[in-house]
Amino acid sequence: MLRIAASLVLLAAAAPAQEKKTEKLAPYYPTPEFVVNKMLEFGGLKRGEKMFDLGSGDGRIVIMAAQKFGANATGVEMDNDLWKQSMDKIRSLGLEKTARIIHGDITTQDYSSADLITVYLLPTSNDKVSPILEKQLKKGTRIVSHDFEFSGWKPEKTETIDDDGEGRSHTLYLYRR
Numbered sequence: 001m002l003r004i005a006a007s008l009v010l011l012a013a014a015a016p017a018q019e020k021k022t023e024k025l026a027p028y029y030p031t032p033e034f035v036v037n038k039m040l041e042f043g044g045l046k047r048g049e050k051m052f053d054l055g056s057g058d059g060r061i062v063i064m065a066a067q068k069f070g071a072n073a074t075g076v077e078m079d080n081d082l083w084k085q086s087m088d089k090i091r092s093l094g095l096e097k098t099a100r101i102i103h104g105d106i107t108t109q110d111y112s113s114a115d116l117i118t119v120y121l122l123p124t125s126n127d128k129v130s131p132i133l134e135k136q137l138k139k140g141t142r143i144v145s146h147d148f149e150f151s152g153w154k155p156e157k158t159e160t161i162d163d164d165g166e167g168r169s170h171t172l173y174l175y176r177r
């Protein structure tokens with residue numbers, strides 16, 4: 001009996017730690033391409049700068065940041081199909097050196113090298129992400145949030161696009177650490 005109990009203890013110790021389940025911080029809802037362009041201009045993205053899109057969907061922000069703005073762009077996406085689709089697009093455009101998508105969780109990445117962060121999540125998700133960014137980001141890093149503010153942070157600038165042609169309005173918030 002004692003031997004069985006000891007074996008169970010040993011087995012439990014040897015078992016891999018339970019992987020933390022990734023929490024879905026927002027559904028997939030893509031930013032229209034012309035708003036993507038505005039977000040990157042609004043964030044003052046320059047050639048060679050490092051940018052991260054938190055929850056990168058089909059990769060459109062990362063791809064435009066690398067292709068049009070000459071940035072070093074990284075997306076983070078939990079969804080397997082969206083991650084695959086965005087990596088296929090990056091490869092087909094030959095952007096592998098300056099663009100990539102991490103298949104993972106927004107809340108477990110290292111953003112300390114970022115010059116610009118783009119976010120299109122939800123207000124409660126921004127509350128979950130803000131302590132991570134406050135801890136990691138270097139002074140001067142810009143953050144552009146689409147539609148939802150970060151409570152407790154004061155935006156440096158805001159801009160609203162009243163109608164995108166499909167009856168949808170978009171507000172951009174620019175923050176600086």
Ligand SMILES: C[S@@+](CC[C@H](N)C(=O)[O-])C[C@H]1O[C@@H](n2cnc3c(N)ncnc32)[C@H](O)[C@@H]1O
Nearest residue numbers: 024025026029030031055057077078105106120
């Ligand atoms: C509103 S969409 C924005 C997509 C893209 N950034 C854009 O603006 O077009 C949010 C994305 O975040 C992804 N997402 C949600 N929670 C996540 C998490 N914890 N880690 C990684 N990706 C996540 C979703 O799968 C979805 O693709």
